[in-house]
Amino acid sequence: MKGNVIVGQSGGPTSVINCSLAGVIKACWNEGIRRIYGMHYGIEGLLQEDIVDIEDYIMSSQDLSLLKRTPSSFLGTCRYKLPEIKGNEKTYEKIFDILDKHNIEYFLYNGGNDSMDTIKQLAEYATKNNKKQKFMGIPKTIDNDLPMTDHCPGYGSSAKYIATSMKEIIRDNESYGVSKPTICIVEIMGRHAGWLTAATALARDIDCSGPDLIYLPEVPFDVKDFIKRIKELAKTKKSVVVAVSEGLNDKNGKFICEQGGESEHVDAFGHKQLAGTASYLANIVTKETGLKSRYIEFSSLQRCAAHVSSRVDSDEAYNVGYLAAQAAFNGETGKMVTIQVDSREPYVETYDLIDIAEVANIEKKVPLNWITNDGTYVSDEYLKYVRPFIIGSIQPYTAGGLPIHITMNKKRKHK
Amino acid sequence: MKGNVIVGQSGGPTSVINCSLAGVIKACWNEGIRRIYGMHYGIEGLLQEDIVDIEDYIMSSQDLSLLKRTPSSFLGTCRYKLPEIKGNEKTYEKIFDILDKHNIEYFLYNGGNDSMDTIKQLAEYATKNNKKQKFMGIPKTIDNDLPMTDHCPGYGSSAKYIATSMKEIIRDNESYGVSKPTICIVEIMGRHAGWLTAATALARDIDCSGPDLIYLPEVPFDVKDFIKRIKELAKTKKSVVVAVSEGLNDKNGKFICEQGGESEHVDAFGHKQLAGTASYLANIVTKETGLKSRYIEFSSLQRCAAHVSSRVDSDEAYNVGYLAAQAAFNGETGKMVTIQVDSREPYVETYDLIDIAEVANIEKKVPLNWITNDGTYVSDEYLKYVRPFIIGSIQPYTAGGLPIHITMNKKRKHK
Numbered sequence: 001m002k003g004n005v006i007v008g009q010s011g012g013p014t015s016v017i018n019c020s021l022a023g024v025i026k027a028c029w030n031e032g033i034r035r036i037y038g039m040h041y042g043i044e045g046l047l048q049e050d051i052v053d054i055e056d057y058i059m060s061s062q063d064l065s066l067l068k069r070t071p072s073s074f075l076g077t078c079r080y081k082l083p084e085i086k087g088n089e090k091t092y093e094k095i096f097d098i099l100d101k102h103n104i105e106y107f108l109y110n111g112g113n114d115s116m117d118t119i120k121q122l123a124e125y126a127t128k129n130n131k132k133q134k135f136m137g138i139p140k141t142i143d144n145d146l147p148m149t150d151h152c153p154g155y156g157s158s159a160k161y162i163a164t165s166m167k168e169i170i171r172d173n174e175s176y177g178v179s180k181p182t183i184c185i186v187e188i189m190g191r192h193a194g195w196l197t198a199a200t201a202l203a204r205d206i207d208c209s210g211p212d213l214i215y216l217p218e219v220p221f222d223v224k225d226f227i228k229r230i231k232e233l234a235k236t237k238k239s240v241v242v243a244v245s246e247g248l249n250d251k252n253g254k255f256i257c258e259q260g261g262e263s264e265h266v267d268a269f270g271h272k273q274l275a276g277t278a279s280y281l282a283n284i285v286t287k288e289t290g291l292k293s294r295y296i297e298f299s300s301l302q303r304c305a306a307h308v309s310s311r312v313d314s315d316e317a318y319n320v321g322y323l324a325a326q327a328a329f330n331g332e333t334g335k336m337v338t339i340q341v342d343s344r345e346p347y348v349e350t351y352d353l354i355d356i357a358e359v360a361n362i363e364k365k366v367p368l369n370w371i372t373n374d375g376t377y378v379s380d381e382y383l384k385y386v387r388p389f390i391i392g393s394i395q396p397y398t399a400g401g402l403p404i405h406i407t408m409n410k411k412r413k414h415k
Numbered sequence: 416m417k418g419n420v421i422v423g424q425s426g427g428p429t430s431v432i433n434c435s436l437a438g439v440i441k442a443c444w445n446e447g448i449r450r451i452y453g454m455h456y457g458i459e460g461l462l463q464e465d466i467v468d469i470e471d472y473i474m475s476s477q478d479l480s481l482l483k484r485t486p487s488s489f490l491g492t493c494r495y496k497l498p499e500i501k502g503n504e505k506t507y508e509k510i511f512d513i514l515d516k517h518n519i520e521y522f523l524y525n526g527g528n529d530s531m532d533t534i535k536q537l538a539e540y541a542t543k544n545n546k547k548q549k550f551m552g553i554p555k556t557i558d559n560d561l562p563m564t565d566h567c568p569g570y571g572s573s574a575k576y577i578a579t580s581m582k583e584i585i586r587d588n589e590s591y592g593v594s595k596p597t598i599c600i601v602e603i604m605g606r607h608a609g610w611l612t613a614a615t616a617l618a619r620d621i622d623c624s625g626p627d628l629i630y631l632p633e634v635p636f637d638v639k640d641f642i643k644r645i646k647e648l649a650k651t652k653k654s655v656v657v658a659v660s661e662g663l664n665d666k667n668g669k670f671i672c673e674q675g676g677e678s679e680h681v682d683a684f685g686h687k688q689l690a691g692t693a694s695y696l697a698n699i700v701t702k703e704t705g706l707k708s709r710y711i712e713f714s715s716l717q718r719c720a721a722h723v724s725s726r727v728d729s730d731e732a733y734n735v736g737y738l739a740a741q742a743a744f745n746g747e748t749g750k751m752v753t754i755q756v757d758s759r760e761p762y763v764e765t766y767d768l769i770d771i772a773e774v775a776n777i778e779k780k781v782p783l784n785w786i787t788n789d790g791t792y793v794s795d796e797y798l799k800y801v802r803p804f805i806i807g808s809i810q811p812y813t814a815g816g817l818p819i820h821i822t823m824n825k826k827r828k829h830k
Contacts, residue, residue, distance in 0.1 A: 013590045041592040048593070072586035078593055163817055164722055171487035171820060172719040175428045177456040178463070178493055184715075207820045296714040300599075304587040307579055308722060310816060390816035401725060401805035402578055405586060405622045 002031065002329065003105025003132070007054070008039035008046065010111035010118070011079060012142065013072035014154030015161070015306040016317040020110050020138050021074055022064045023321025025054060031329050037102060040408075042078035043109070043118055047091070049098050057408055068314060069396045070405040071306035081114045082121050092125045099133055106134050106328040110321065112141035112152075116336055117360040123334030136324040137336035137356050140317070142303045144195035147364040148354050149338035153320055154303070155195060156313030156389030161305040162188060162298060163202035163390065166243065169296060170208055174239040181234040183285050183293040184241045186211070187278035189302055191247040193365045194218050196302065198378045199386060200243035212240050217247035218366050219375035221256055226281070227288045229376065234291055246277050256280060307403055311392025316349065323351050347388035417446065417744065418520025418547070422469070423454030423461065425526030425533070426494060427557065428487035429569030430576070430721040431732040435525050435553050436489055437479045438736025440469060446744050452517060455823075457493035458524070458533055462506070464513050472823060483729060484811045485820040486721035496529045497536050507540045514548055521549050521743040525736065527556035527567075531751055532775040538749030551739040552751035552771050555732070557718045559610035562779040563769050564753035568735055569718070571728030571804030574614035576720040577603060577713060578805065581618040581626060581658070584711060589654040596649040598700050598708040599656045601626070602693035604717055606662035608780045609633050611717065613793045614801060615658035627655050632662035633781050634790035636671055641696070642703045644791065649706055661692050671695060722818055726807025731764065738766050762803035 007024045009017055021038075028036045040050040052075070058067060067074060085092055099107065109119050116137045123135040139146050144155035166186065173184045188197040194216025204210025212233050215221055233240045248256040257277040278295035285293040320337040327335065335353040342348040370382040396403035422439045424432055436453075443451045455465040467490070473482060482489060500507055514522065524534050531552045538550040554561050559570035581601065588599045603612040609631025619625025627648050630636055648655045663671040672691040693710035700708040735752040742750065750768040757763040785797040811818035 013587055044593040070586070071583050073590040076592045077590045079591075080593075160816055165716055165720065167817060167820065168486050168719040168721060169715060171485070171822075172428055172715045175424075175488040175492045176494075177491045178459045178495075202815075202817060205815075205817070205819075207822050207824070209824075294715075296716070297712065299711040300584060300587045300709075301580055301711070304583040305580065306583060387815060392816065393813075398808075400617075400620075400802060401575055401807065402582060402617060402620070404620075405582065407586075407622050409622070409624075 002033060003103045004035040004037060005033050005106040005108065005325065006037040006039060006051065006099070006104045007075070007108040008042045008110065009073040009075050009077050010042040010109060010115035011077060011140070012303055013077060014140055014142050014303055015071045015157040015309045016154055016314045017072070017110060017140050018070050018074045019068045019314045019317035020140060020153060020321030022067045023318040024108055024325045025058060025064060027322045027325035027329070035102070037104060038075040041076035042080065043082060044078035044080040045076065046095065046098065051102070052408070057406070063406060066397060066404070066406045068318065069306060069394060069403070070407070071304040074406065074408065079114070082118050085121055085125050095122070096131055096133070105132055106136070106325065108136050108138060108324050108328065110138040110140045112143065112146060113359065113361050113363060116356055119336070120334065120356045120360045123356065126333065134328040134331065134333040136328045136332060137359070138320050138324045139336055139338065142196060143190060143193055145193040145363045145365065146359055147362045148358050150341045150349070151339060151389060153313060153317035156310040156316070157306070157308070158196055158302050159199035159202065159386060160310045160313070160390035161302055161308045162196060162199045164308055165298065166200045166203040166211060167208050170203060170210070170239070170241050173241055177238050180292050181238045181240060183230055183234070183282070183291050184239070185278040185282045185285070185293065185295045186241065186243050187246055187295065187297045188243060189298070190217060190245045192217055192363055194245045195366055197243050197245040198366055198382055201378045201383060202386065202390065211243040212237070213242045213376045214378060215242070215244045215248055215376065216366055216371060217245045217249060218368060219371055220251040221248040222250070223256070223284065227285065230285055230291070231289055234289065244277050244281060248277050307396050309394045310390045311394050312347070312389055314394045319351060327353055344384055344388060347391070417448060418518045419450040419452060420448050420521040420523065420740065421452040421454060421466065421514070421517070421519045422490070422523040423457045423525065424488040424490050424492050425457040425524060425530035426492060426555070427718055428492060429555055429557050429718050430486045430572040430724045431569055431729045432487070432525060432555055433485050433489045434483045434729045434732035435555060435568060435736030437482045438733040439523055439740045440473060440479060442737045442740035450517070452519060453490040456491035457495060458497060459493035459495040460491065461510065461513060466517070467823070472821070478821060481812060481819070481821045483733065484721060484809060484818070485822070486719040489821065489823065497533045500536055500540050510537070511546055511548070520547055521740065523551050523553060523739050523743065525553040525555045527558065527561060528774070528776050528778060531771055534751070535749065535771045535775045538771065541748065549743040549746065549748040551743045551747060552774070553735050553739045554751055554753065557611060558605060558608055560608040560778045560780065561774050562777045563773050565756045565764070566754060566804060568728060568732035570610060571725040571731070572723070573611055573717050574617065574801060575725045575728070575805035576717055576723045577611060577614045578617035579723055580713065581615045582623050585618060585623055585625070585654070585656050588656055592653050595707050596653045596655060598645055598649070598697070598706050599654070600693040600697045600700070600708065600710045601656065601658050602661055602710065602712045603658060604713070605632060605660045607632055607778055609660045610781055612658050612660040613781055613797055616793045616798060617801065617805065626658040627652070628657045628791045629793060630657070630659045630663055630791065631781055631786060632660045632664060633783060634786055635666040636663040637665070638671070638699065642700065645700055645706070646704055649704065659692050659696060663692050722811050724809045725805045726809050727762070727804055729809045734766060742768055759799055759803060762806070
């Protein structure tokens, strides 16, 4: 008989991260797994043996459906990277002791680059030390920066939220017409990769002019050229909307938002929070052009707005979870499930497994040939790439006009 | 035979402002009105004789349905208040010349306090000068601060967006659990009235703890007491979420965001933009407590996110538009349509007319007895009041996974 399963969620949450969890649970049910454990707050929780029995909360297909409509890590998450094995053997021994104690044979971890490094190290340790456990990675990141997979679950729903909101913001900004032009600068997540910011281009259609300028961190940002373009646009347009990545940087690689000086927001650990690029640029626009400006930051809503999740994204997130568990049951270890796209129109995707070493710690950026030569927009190739990911919706269950979620605050089953 | 109609939209847009426009159009169709004109950019546009023939764009029930699903003023808006009649007779003569020239008999204006003042003055001028035109006000404001009406169309959809997003933000903020607590401060619109900020309380339910603290501008804000409460909450909670109104002010009436000094954002006209309350408080929290903090501003999305419009709000917005037009056809003038609630559960609303002088320039604030004694939450009475407004949804029409809108960029009919 097969041993038990443990599953963890790691890194920044997404709108569909729990779809992958639902896929894992369904695969376990189909396989007849006795116990499905969840790491409470990822590997960081596991190290404290903070684990839960998932079937205390999720017992039925109805629960799974609600789980798929609940944003942000159901099990809790962490930003913790396992140290390298050499010199830290005690940490690894502790983890395997906990796994053995609970007869856990299959370890599934849902996350981005750093989380895949966790899988890589654990799989290596298991192989070297003849451990029975299998370790499989499940891709997840709104940043879409994992290599080897066509795209990452989580990205499509964020792209849909961003494009939807961008259309609405442009409608709003266009509503004033008699007074001076208004320059609206919208800031989108993405420190090093501009995938999310690029998605604002989806707003451009027959009923919407789309953002006027789109700036990604892949191309050095030149404030002077930016101001010149704003002045030019304001000659003919009453509403100018610009999409900027939080990670915009100048030709020396210095973040634009760090040039603001005193307005930086520093968190308790002394890390500069990369917020403020749009606010900084809005101030410069008004100073340099005399035009009215405002800024909008999508903030964490772009990763948790499950009320506009994409159906394709939700299904794919579910599938990679299911397939990772199934692969583990079949004896695979040290691998991640990838999505390959056989045809973009009609959209046909397939799934594959790759060696985890090929993805751990590697960031995939937007290809430079998908960015226009002047660095202020994305190309049709990018749009062809992204369009399938935002198709369809997965409507939230609601009560009293608001989405309802499933959470760990209340146990559903008492033994 | 009846004369023509002109309709205008004024002030900040809402998600359902075009539902009122749809109501006006339908009433005109039913009445057999020959021409339905729209003011392009409100009264400011009218003064430049910038008017459009609405049936160049909207010809069918299908168009009306799409219009109801399109956020932000279809006709464009303005923030322009007519000067008083005395000493400015030329302005009024000009307006009536334009109305007479186009045989306009019915003037409908959709807006908030300032816009109702426009109706008041025009109606007075018409009466004094024996003009045939009838002037009717249609209430609209996300701020919900018009008196004499139980509530204002636009408020329900903003409340629904705010409560939905707040639930999602709380899910997101709760996902990290092992590290230090994170204090998330969310800023909501409302300079003088806290109606929108109060709506965050709707997030509290069996599946969500809701915001931990809610601060409205109706009660003076005390930074020291706030920090004390944050420290207390952080002792037992890993996630603390606070809702603050942009208009929070101290006991001397000074805006909290103005105490930040250099981080103020000033627009081209030198007006301080009331953004930055959450950012300012997040910085103080980290400085004073050493805790991790972040801030979120809902910005203009709270007034244009039509993808989460409320059905009740959408219907009521339609009804007040329809009824205002119908009242004008029946000879009423200088009045505004109001909503009266006969029963909150089950929800039964009726409509009435009041003299416009009773609403123009008056702001209705959240009653102090709906705010808890310590000024950090709203009461159950408020929740009973607001719950009906967010019920039901009006799904956007979509193409390619994104909402589609009807705009004036393309004429639908060519004569």
